[in-house]
Amino acid sequence: MEEKHYSIGELAKLTNISVQTLRYYDQIGLFKPSYVDPKTNYRYYKDAQLYYLDIIKSLKYIGVSLEEIKAAQKFTPAELLSFLQKQESVIENQINRMYEIRQSLYKTKRQMEEQLAIDVMDTVYIKNEEALRILSIHTNELTPYHIPNTYYSSLIKTLEIENSLLSNRYGCIYPFRQYDSLDELHYSHIFTPLLTDRYITHLTSDMEVKTIRAGRYACIAFIFEQDTYLTHYQKLYHYIEEKQLNVGPVVYEIFMPLNYSPNEEDQFIVELKIKLL
Amino acid sequence: MEEKHYSIGELAKLTNISVQTLRYYDQIGLFKPSYVDPKTNYRYYKDAQLYYLDIIKSLKYIGVSLEEIKAAQKFTPAELLSFLQKQESVIENQINRMYEIRQSLYKTKRQMEEQLAIDVMDTVYIKNEEALRILSIHTNELTPYHIPNTYYSSLIKTLEIENSLLSNRYGCIYPFRQYDSLDELHYSHIFTPLLTDRYITHLTSDMEVKTIRAGRYACIAFIFEQDTYLTHYQKLYHYIEEKQLNVGPVVYEIFMPLNYSPNEEDQFIVELKIKLL
Numbered sequence: 396m397e398e399k400h401y402s403i404g405e406l407a408k409l410t411n412i413s414v415q416t417l418r419y420y421d422q423i424g425l426f427k428p429s430y431v432d433p434k435t436n437y438r439y440y441k442d443a444q445l446y447y448l449d450i451i452k453s454l455k456y457i458g459v460s461l462e463e464i465k466a467a468q469k470f471t472p473a474e475l476l477s478f479l480q481k482q483e484s485v486i487e488n489q490i491n492r493m494y495e496i497r498q499s500l501y502k503t504k505r506q507m508e509e510q511l512a513i514d515v516m517d518t519v520y521i522k523n524e525e526a527l528r529i530l531s532i533h534t535n536e537l538t539p540y541h542i543p544n545t546y547y548s549s550l551i552k553t554l555e556i557e558n559s560l561l562s563n564r565y566g567c568i569y570p571f572r573q574y575d576s577l578d579e580l581h582y583s584h585i586f587t588p589l590l591t592d593r594y595i596t597h598l599t600s601d602m603e604v605k606t607i608r609a610g611r612y613a614c615i616a617f618i619f620e621q622d623t624y625l626t627h628y629q630k631l632y633h634y635i636e637e638k639q640l641n642v643g644p645v646v647y648e649i650f651m652p653l654n655y656s657p658n659e660e661d662q663f664i665v666e667l668k669i670k671l672l
Numbered sequence: 673m674e675e676k677h678y679s680i681g682e683l684a685k686l687t688n689i690s691v692q693t694l695r696y697y698d699q700i701g702l703f704k705p706s707y708v709d710p711k712t713n714y715r716y717y718k719d720a721q722l723y724y725l726d727i728i729k730s731l732k733y734i735g736v737s738l739e740e741i742k743a744a745q746k747f748t749p750a751e752l753l754s755f756l757q758k759q760e761s762v763i764e765n766q767i768n769r770m771y772e773i774r775q776s777l778y779k780t781k782r783q784m785e786e787q788l789a790i791d792v793m794d795t796v797y798i799k800n801e802e803a804l805r806i807l808s809i810h811t812n813e814l815t816p817y818h819i820p821n822t823y824y825s826s827l828i829k830t831l832e833i834e835n836s837l838l839s840n841r842y843g844c845i846y847p848f849r850q851y852d853s854l855d856e857l858h859y860s861h862i863f864t865p866l867l868t869d870r871y872i873t874h875l876t877s878d879m880e881v882k883t884i885r886a887g888r889y890a891c892i893a894f895i896f897e898q899d900t901y902l903t904h905y906q907k908l909y910h911y912i913e914e915k916q917l918n919v920g921p922v923v924y925e926i927f928m929p930l931n932y933s934p935n936e937e938d939q940f941i942v943e944l945k946i947k948l949l
Contacts (some may be wrong), residue, residue: 409825411832425933447934449828450840457777468933475932476784483777497722497763500734500756507753550685551726553686563727628677655752656745657703 399442400430406440410448425465426451428437457482458489499590506564506588510651513616513666517627519634521671528530529566530554531586538568539577539624549599550587556597567648573632577625583645607647610614612668613640619650619663631667643670656661679706683717687725691694700740705730733765734759755933783841783865787928790893790943794904796911798948803886807831808863810878813891814844816901817852826876833874839865844925848946850909854902860922884924888915889945896927896940908944920947941947 407414420426421438426448426455428438447468454464467478527644530550537546547565568584589595595604615631617623621666628646646669653662676699684691697703698715703725705715710759731741736759744755752894807827824842845861861880872881874908894900904925912919923946928937 424888438708443938444826445825446842446929446938447932449933450929452828453780453831453840457773457780460771472784472930476781476788479777479781479784483774483781486770486774486777490767490774492771493763493767496734500760500763503730503734504760505751507749507756510749511753526821549724551729552688555729562728613927637731637809646805648836651749651827652723652727653729653749655719655724655747658745661723662721662937 396479400439401442403438403440405429409570410445412448414559418542420461422460422611423465425461425468428478458485470474488598495591495593498540498592502590503562506562506651510664513664516617517617519613519615519631522612522614522668524607524609524612524668528589529586529605529606529607530589530595531584531603531605532599533584536581537582537585538580540621546585547587550585553595553597553602554587555588557591557593557595564588565650567655568645569648571642571644571646574625574628577621580628592632596605608670611671613642614666614668616664616666618653619665625666626634627665628667631669635669637641643671643672645669677716678719679715680705680715683722689725689729697728697738700738700742704737704747718736734766735762737906764860764938772868772870774871778838783928786939788835790941794892794894794907796890796892798887799891801884801886801889801945801947804865804881804884805869805870805910806863806884807860807866807875808845808880808882809876810880811859811921814859814862815857817898823862824864827862829845830872830874830876830879831864831866834868834870834872838889839867840929841865842927844926845922848909848923849919851902851905858903885947890919890948891945892945893941893943895930896942902940903946904942908946912946918949920949922946 401409403414406412406418412420417426417438421428426444429441430439430446431437432439450468451464453641454467457479459467467475471476478557488633530553532546532550534546564587566586566588567582568586569582574580582604589604598604613631613635615627617627631646633639646667649666649668651666653664653665678686680691680694683689684694694703694715699704701922703721706718706721707716708714709716727745728741731744732738734756736744744752747755807830809823809827811823841864843863843865844859845863846857846859851857864880875881890908890912894904894905910922911917921945926945927941927945930941
C-alpha cells in the first residue's frame, strides 16, 4: 500500500483549515508535516495524519485551548475520558455565565422599559416599584452641584471584579426634609443597581449591598439641571406635606441617560422617589 | 464648577481599561478624548465622559461587538430597548449552542466509556447497543486494504458546515457473508456517528443520515492489522453459523483510536458487530 502525500495547500483544501493555521500548528508542535523537503522547505502530510486533525478540531469545538490539546495528544483513552469529564464542568460554568448574562440583559431591558414609561414630567406621581438590590457606598461630601463620575468608579470596579454587568443607572440617597438651598443637601450614599442576584464579595468597608424595598413610591422626574433641581424637590416635598403622607426617612435619586454617545452633550433624566409607608 | 481632566494613564487606572484599549477606542472613534494637546499629542479625558465607558463596558458584557456599540451610541432610549430585545435572542442562540456542545460532549464521553469497557479482545461477545445516528456515504471501491482518510473528508466537511461536533469514530458497512480473502470484501458505505440530534441539511446525493438500530449485537474487537482482519471476521462469522443465530444483512465496523498524537504510530481498535434479530 503506497501512502499518499499532500502538499499544505491540498491539505488545507481537504480539511477546511487554512494554510496559515496549518503552518501555525506546525510551529507550535501541535500538528507537524510527516516530511519536509530539505531543499524547498515544502511541507508534506500523509493521509494517515488527517485523522489527528479531526481530533484537534473536535477538542477545539468543545472549547479546549490549543495548549491543552497539545497536552491531550499524549493521553491514553482513560486519561482522555477523565479530561472530557473535567471539560464538562467547564462547559457547565460557561452555560451558567450565559444564564447570568441573560438575566442581566432582562433586567436592563426592564429598566429601559420603566424609563420609557416615565411620561409624566415635572409633576408628582405615585408608582409601584419592585424591590431593587443596590451596591452603595457611604459619602458625606457630595451634593447635586458635584458628583464626580470617579466616585462611582470604586462601585464599578467592585462589580467588575465580580464579573457582573454594570447597570448604567446611578443613584444617590439623602435625608427627606425641607431644603431651602441646594448647599444644605448632602448625599449620604451613592449607589448603582445590581443586575445580578449573586452574593457580592470584595466589598470595601464603606460599601454595602442593600435592598430598596418594593412598594408604593411618590416620585417626580425631570431633565437634570442644577438650576431647577431644588424646585422639583420642593414640589415633591410639598405634595407629601399637603397630603400628610407617611413616608420613609430618605429620598432616592436615580439618574438615567437620554443619550449614549460620548460625542453629544450628556443629558439625564433624574427621578426622585420616596417610599410611602 | 471646574471640570477635572485625566491623562490616558489616569483614566486607565480609574476604569480598569488598558491604555492600549483606550488608544484603540480613540482610533476607531468609539471613545475619543475630550482634548488632545496639539504640542505633545497627549490625550485628556473629562470626568463626565467616564459614564460612556460604562455603557461601552456593559454592552461588551452582553456580547455586543465594538462596531455595533458604535452604532448603538446614536440610539435613543427606545431604540436601545429594541436593540436589547434583539440581543436577547443572540444570547438565546448562544445558550442553545452551548447546550449542543454539552450534549455532544456527553455523547463523546459515553463513546469513550464504551470503548474502555471493551475488555474482551479477540473473542466474540454479545452486547446491548443504543441506537446510533450516523452520517453515511455510499462507496463501492473501498476495502480493509485501503480506506483513505480523505474519503471521510466529505463527511467531516458536511458536519463542519452544520457546525456540529466530529465524533472521532469512523465506521464502514459491508454485507454479512462468508469471505475467503480480503479481496472479496468491499465496503458499501463508510460513516461517522452523529453527536447531534439536529436535522442535517447540505447532504450530497450519495450521503444519507441513518440510524443503526438499538438492540443486541454479536461483536468482536481487535487491534487493527490487515494480516489478522480476516481471521477475526471469520471467528465472528463461524460463531453465528454454529449457533444458528438469526442476524441482520450487514456488518458494522467501527474504528476507535488508541492514541491521539500525530507523532506516534497510529493504532486503532476495530469492533465488528452484527445485529441479532
